[in-house]
Every structure is written in C-alpha cells, then in structure tokens.
Amino acid sequence: MGLISNGSTIFDSGSMASGFGGSLVFIKKLTASSSSTLSFVNGSSGVVLDGTYKEYLFTFKNLHTSSDDDQFKFNFSIDSGSNYNIAKTSTHFYIINTEGDSNSGPTYYNGGDLAQGTGEQITTLESGADNDECDAGYLHLFNPGSTTFVKNFICQMSETGATPRASSNHIAGYGNTTSAINAVQFTYHQGNIDAGDICLYGIS
Numbered sequence: 766m767g768l769i770s771n772g773s774t775i776f777d778s779g780s781m782a783s784g785f786g787g788s789l790v791f792i793k794k795l796t797a798s799s800s801s802t803l804s805f806v807n808g809s810s811g812v813v814l815d816g817t818y819k820e821y822l823f824t825f826k827n828l829h830t831s832s833d834d835d836q837f838k839f840n841f842s843i844d845s846g847s848n849y850n851i852a853k854t855s856t857h858f859y860i861i862n863t864e865g866d867s868n869s870g871p872t873y874y875n876g877g878d879l880a881q882g883t884g885e886q887i888t889t890l891e892s893g894a895d896n897d898e899c900d901a902g903y904l905h906l907f908n909p910g911s912t913t914f915v916k917n918f919i920c921q922m923s924e925t926g927a928t929p930r931a932s933s934n935h936i937a938g939y940g941n942t943t944s945a946i947n948a949v950q951f952t953y954h955q956g957n958i959d960a961g962d963i964c965l966y967g968i969s
Contacts, residue, residue, distance in 0.1 A: 790967040797958035807947040816910025818967030823904040832956025833894040838885035842948035850883040855938025863930040893927040909946035916940035
C-alpha cells in the first residue's frame with residue numbers, strides 16, 4: 766500500500782488505513798516520565814473514549830519500569846477515573862525463550878487471569894529494569910460506550926524479561942459491566958513507568 770493515492774495520503778484528516786477493518790484515528794499520546802500511572806479519561810485533555818468508536822486501540826512503545834521483575838497492568842473505570850475497579854474475567858498464556866535458548870510454552874498463566882476480579886489485569890510476567898529493557902504491545906477495547914453488552918478486550922505484549930528473555934503474552938477477557946467504560950489506567954505492579962509512550966486510537 767502506498768503512502769499517497771490520487772493525491773491523498775493515508776494520514777489525511779488525522780487518520781490512516783489499518784489492518785483492523787477500518788481506519789485508525791489518532792486521539793492522544795501520553796509519555797511517561799517516572800509516572801506512577803498513565804490514565805486516559807474521556808473528555809479530559811482531548812481524550813475521546815465513548816461511543817464515538819466501536820473499537821479503541823492502545824499501543825505501548827518502549828515502556829520501561831523502575832523496578833526489576835515487574836508486571837505491566839491496566840484497569841477500567843465507569844465513573845471517569847474516580848474508581849478503577851471493574852470486575853473482569855480473563856485468560857492469559859505466554860511463550861518464553863531466553864538469550865541462552867531455553868524455551869517453554871505455550872503455558873497457561875493462572876497468576877495472570879481474573880475471575881470476576883476487580884484488581885488490575887496483568888499483561889507481563891517479569892518485566893526487566895535494565896537500561897536496555899522495555900515492553901511493547903497493544904490493547905484492543907471493544908465498544909466501551911455500550912450500555913447493553915459487557916466490554917471485551919484483547920491484549921498482546923512483547924516483554925523483555927529480567928532473566929533476560931523474550932516473553933510473548935496473550936490476554937483476552939471482558940469487563941463485566943453494562944455501564945459505559947470511560948477511563949482506562951495503566952501502571953506497573955511495583956515501580957513507576959520510567960519512560961515510554963502509550964497512544965490511543967479510535968477505529969472507524
């Protein structure tokens with residue numbers, strides 16, 4: 766696919782063609798700097814997270830924790846961030862290969878799933894804090910503005926583990942609420958988000 770077609774670029778009008786069945790519309794980027802949390806709240810600082818789009822995409826780039834052997838997590842809110850405590854049911858599996866070529870998986874991760882849990886959803890196993898280590902991936906949130914259905918999500922993370930090792934984490938589940946989700950918060954379990962970008966897109 767070319768960047769220019771008939772004089773129009775794929776970036777025109779703030780959107781670009783995607784492989785997700787629609788166009789990605791950039792909404793907001795948050796850049797961490799020793800941040801305890803990064804939160805996207807509908808209606809705050811230009812964030813759109815409502816019924817405008819039926820699918821939202823968060824991308825994670827070069828996320829670095831301040832604490833070795835950490836876990837990157839997220840949670841949802843239905844009250845504009847006053848509480849991040851939505852009940853979630855989810856499943857989590859991973860595949861691992863170390864720099865010494867010791868591998869395992871796919872393995873179901875009991876510590877990473879939730880069964881009506883209101884705490885944060887874990888997305889990584891043992892994120893490393895070395896200067897060159899980071900996490901990357903994405904989170905799809907489907908139809909958060911619905912007041913009829915639960916809120917499905919799919920997340921995949923590429924983790925540079927503390928061992929050191931590469932871990933591919935796969936998470937899927939749903940927020941068990943028929944209220945509209947209007948805020949999403951990201952954090953690490955132990956340390957701050959030292960650095961990295963989280964971008965939010967709507968998929969039209």
